[in-house]
Amino acid sequence: MTPFETTVRVRYAETDAMGVVHHASYFVWLEYARVEWLKSCGLDYKKLEQSGFFLPVVEANLKYHASSFFDDEVRIKLTPPQDIQRVRFTLTYELFRDNTRIADGKTVHVFLNKDRKLIKPPPFFIEALRK
Amino acid sequence: MTPFETTVRVRYAETDAMGVVHHASYFVWLEYARVEWLKSCGLDYKKLEQSGFFLPVVEANLKYHASSFFDDEVRIKLTPPQDIQRVRFTLTYELFRDNTRIADGKTVHVFLNKDRKLIKPPPFFIEALRK
Amino acid sequence: MTPFETTVRVRYAETDAMGVVHHASYFVWLEYARVEWLKSCGLDYKKLEQSGFFLPVVEANLKYHASSFFDDEVRIKLTPPQDIQRVRFTLTYELFRDNTRIADGKTVHVFLNKDRKLIKPPPFFIEALRK
């Protein structure tokens, strides 16, 4: 599957007293990128949840290579997993400010049904991502 | 009803690039103070929600008189309403760092039932607050 | 001065266990709208701060009329003050989901210099907003 890119504009509230973006804010951006990536695959995460499918984060990792600052435009490159059929799947991310790679990391996800029980990715999900 | 006091310790994530606490963080503290105040009245907000009662914020106001900083201990004084029987009720707050009054404001709340419909405050709620 | 409009896309992290956007998240959106409004006037808030001008929030008020939800596109209409020359100035906001007015409020601001002392709005600021 091909990588997906989107951008976020750094908000003042996302900075901290060190004058840079707080490290926890980046995870919120990764989540935003996931939602937009799913949309680009024809999948609406809001409707997924309303249909009883949940994609919680079971692991979240980031390495920070350079700071980012208020009002920066941060580009997020999300790389989908090669194999989406497993119970767990991993998304990797690279974050850029201009051409500087400021961070990279991954999130690991599982599929839960409406009773919050672990299930395999449903076929429509696998199909959508394959396109 | 008597005022209630609690404290919060300022977290680094609550500060912003101006070197002070971000103004939106204060509203999170007011919410924490409400929950602790309800506990002091014998009301567990978590159980309230599980029983199908919700107390959303319909208005939130703050005036900021002085900054607060990372690791400050901020004292929050919550004053309950004189009349809790109406459909809307107002809580007022004063925030202090040592003896400096750094902010004051209010939140206005309504009662919703499990269908998210407006209801009068239930009798057990009124009783608990009166004690 | 003419009103300014911008939009935000609701992030999952901005919601809470009630299934709606947490009331404090709205204040972060107002801030985003202010920054974009200043840009539309040719003012870069980042550069303003680097030049030693700060525009802290000294009052923040919101009334919530309807909920907003994950992935909603929220339209923010910011109305600038009629008179920007005073020490304090007030911005008013209306927030819409489709054609539903979900919230309205205001923020009050002052100008601080690099020593964080209260000053009058600098002439270049007044000029920029008048255009």
Next chain:
Amino acid sequence: MTPFETTVRVRYAETDAMGVVHHASYFVWLEYARVEWLKSCGLDYKKLEQSGFFLPVVEANLKYHASSFFDDEVRIKLTPPQDIQRVRFTLTYELFRDNTRIADGKTVHVFLNKDRKLIKPPPFFIEALRK
């Protein structure tokens, strides 16, 4: 060095529409635990920064094993590094709700001076942690 423990009470604002604590909120708790751990070693992080020492996060990892919920008391066990003398040091964390281990992870830190340049941990820091 001996492990350190502290607790946080889950705030409503830290939850999300899935009804559980948002995964990014945990990183804010880890930060709180670090600050309290440093205090327990006689180190005031606020004064560290005022003296021109910064301890940014250069890596942040968490694995989530079970959800946590509004008003939970979450216990955080922080394990300091065996060797604090290196340029980078790693803190590991385990999070518990009652006796359930809900998450574990690590943060990696470096020391920066007032010019935000990488330095070795200063001797007073190493001494304080050894005690």
